[in-house]
Amino acid sequence: MSKDRSTSRLWQSRPNTLHPTCPPRLNYLTKPLLILIMDSKSIKAQLTCTLLRQPSEIRLSIYDHLTLPPFDGYEEYAGFFACCRQIKDEVEREAAVRLTAYLAEIEQEAIAKYEDRWKGEPLTEPITLTAINTFENLEVILTVPFLLPSPGIDWHRTYYFYGCVIYPGSVSAKQSAHEQQQDIHHNRVQDMLDLLEPLYSLHLSGITVRIEADDASLARIRNDDELLNKKFPNMSVWSQNTEEGIYRTPFGRLIHPYATKIDSQTLHMLFKYLDDGVPINTTKIAVQWDFAETPPTSANSRKYEHESSNVNRGRSTTSMFAADRLTGVVLTELEVEQFLWNEKKQGERLSTMINSRGSGGREQARTRDSFLRKLEKANKRLQEMGVLEDEDADGVAKRTNFDYRLVDGEWREIVRGDSSAA
Helix, strand or coil: CCCCHHHHHHCCCCCCCCCCCHHHHHHHHHHHHHHHHHHCCCCCCCCCHHHCCCCCCHHHHHHCCCCCCCCCHHHHHHHHCCCCHHHHHHHHHHHHHHHHHHHHHHHHEEEEEEEHHCCCCCCCCCCEEEEECCCEEEEEEEEEECCCCCCCCCEEEEEECCCCCCCHCCCHHHHHHHHHHHHHHEEEEEEHCCCCHHHEEEEEEEEEEEEEECCHHHHHHHHCCHHCCCCCCCCHHHHHHHHCCCHHHHHHHHHHHHHHHHEEEHHHHHHHHHHHCCCCCCEEEEEEEECEEEEEEEECCCCCEEEEEECCCEEEEEEEEECCCCEEEEEECCCCHHHHHHHHHHHHHHHHHHHHCCCCCHHHHHHHHHHHHHHHHHHHHHHHHHHCCCCCCCCEEECCEEEEEEEEEEEEEECCCCCCCC
């Protein structure tokens, strides 16, 4: 039962015995004030606040100086936005205009960057950013084209282990050409999805990446039996998101880079937060595609034969897709606090391990210092979040008894609570 419904029943359970005209759902907590107002002949309600009595131009000028949702920092003005319905409505309209302009700017910059780099590879579908839903539950949808290789480019149909970069002398010229084609495909996908990075700092309920294909591409996909049904061995390097592996068919190898790009991008954003304090306020990202010939009967009616989950360094990923990979979704959720605790523990463990080996020269000192810096940054971010205690899987509160701090230009182990080191 939701909170609203249970609260509603609580109000309705109170008998209306306080005043004959008093609304029954308000009696319980408002008895003194309501009776005073209803019995008084002289009290007049102030229907508008001072700001609403000013011209709309002045109000809009004031809004121009405020941070509006969903941009980071709007929480400072949340009480003002909610003070009355008219101000809330005006702020919603102004926030929508501001967000639309912001998304359009990001979209145009991304398209210009892509077209400048890939002049000979035109997009079959446009790249678009759209904000949907309401003021309180805002979602941004990025629509990107599905990149289907031209006839004659067949890297995705060939089984090989990607290794020419590591072992350049151990692969044939044909495999080397295939890997170059694969790199081009991955880089094109990456350039399209790079525009998501500025969106993680926004307060959104989620980001959805929709992969779309034009009619000509859809016809080629659906009529290509080898593209959909040929199976490759399920090598572990190809199954980062699922045990079955999206990568196990030629078509899956074309879809897979979209999901892996989100995985690497979210890890990059977590480290930007750790290192530089760049905020992460949007923590749910979905990649969706649906190229099936038969449309779904409802929004959630697709059946997926394969589903699995993976948790790694603050990222929880769930992948679901059909056997032919024509429909699927990859959901990624960020656990920022868990990421910080993991980095903190790793810094403590590895720096202690290096210290136990004794002096090992400059290289060992640099490695130790890098782990100590990571530990210092993780401690700082956790303090900013107001997290004071670490809890293990059983919920038992624990504290580490030391921190690392820079003192007189050197990293030192400081006992927690030692004021002399401040």
